[in-house]
Amino acid sequence: MKIALGADHAGFELKENIKRLLAAEGVQVDDQGTHSTESVDYPDFARAVGEEVARRQADFGILVCGTGVGMSMSANKVPGIRAAKADTEYEAEMARAHNDANVLCLGARVTDAAMAAKLVRKFLETRFEAGRHQRRVDKIMSIERQGIDDLRLKVDD
Numbered sequence: 181m182k183i184a185l186g187a188d189h190a191g192f193e194l195k196e197n198i199k200r201l202l203a204a205e206g207v208q209v210d211d212q213g214t215h216s217t218e219s220v221d222y223p224d225f226a227r228a229v230g231e232e233v234a235r236r237q238a239d240f241g242i243l244v245c246g247t248g249v250g251m252s253m254s255a256n257k258v259p260g261i262r263a264a265k266a267d268t269e270y271e272a273e274m275a276r277a278h279n280d281a282n283v284l285c286l287g288a289r290v291t292d293a294a295m296a297a298k299l300v301r302k303f304l305e306t307r308f309e310a311g312r313h314q315r316r317v318d319k320i321m322s323i324e325r326q327g328i329d330d331l332r333l334k335v336d337d
């Protein structure tokens with residue numbers, strides 16, 4: 181398994197923790213940065229990780245910013261990405277089992293290292309259940325394919 185990792189300055193320390201955890205478990209990691217606590221813009225890292233996952237150069241992505249919100253908003257703009265911010269193990273599990281999430285977003289200012297380790301483990305060990313959930317995930321992806329202009333026309337009708 182290969183994981184693409186990314187963080188902004190707020191998520192840097194937690195990202196380093198997660199990198200050590202994954203490496204200790206023999207998981208291949210591609211660290212897209214950032215590499216210090218110097219202020220940077222989270223969309224740059226969300227895009228890099230999102231594109232790596234969308235191109236199937238990594239199995240999953242993990243993104244860390246202060247809240248996880250900006251990373252999830254940004255990563256979800258990359259076609260093919262289903263990014264989920266999770267604060268609880270249940271959310272991390274369901275994001276995989278029901279939503280087939282391919283990127284996990286964490287907030288370093290709301291999630292400590294011990295909880296982050298649990299969230300990462302739960303996310304990576306959980307399989308997508310498909311079945312009825314496949315139809316719903318297909319509908320998510322059809323929204324993406326349809327495009328925002330097309331969608332707006334339908335809403336205005």
Ligand code: RB5
Binds near residue numbers: 248249250251
């Ligand atoms: C940086 O201060 C902070 O805005 C960022 O890490 C993130 O929380 C945004 O969603």
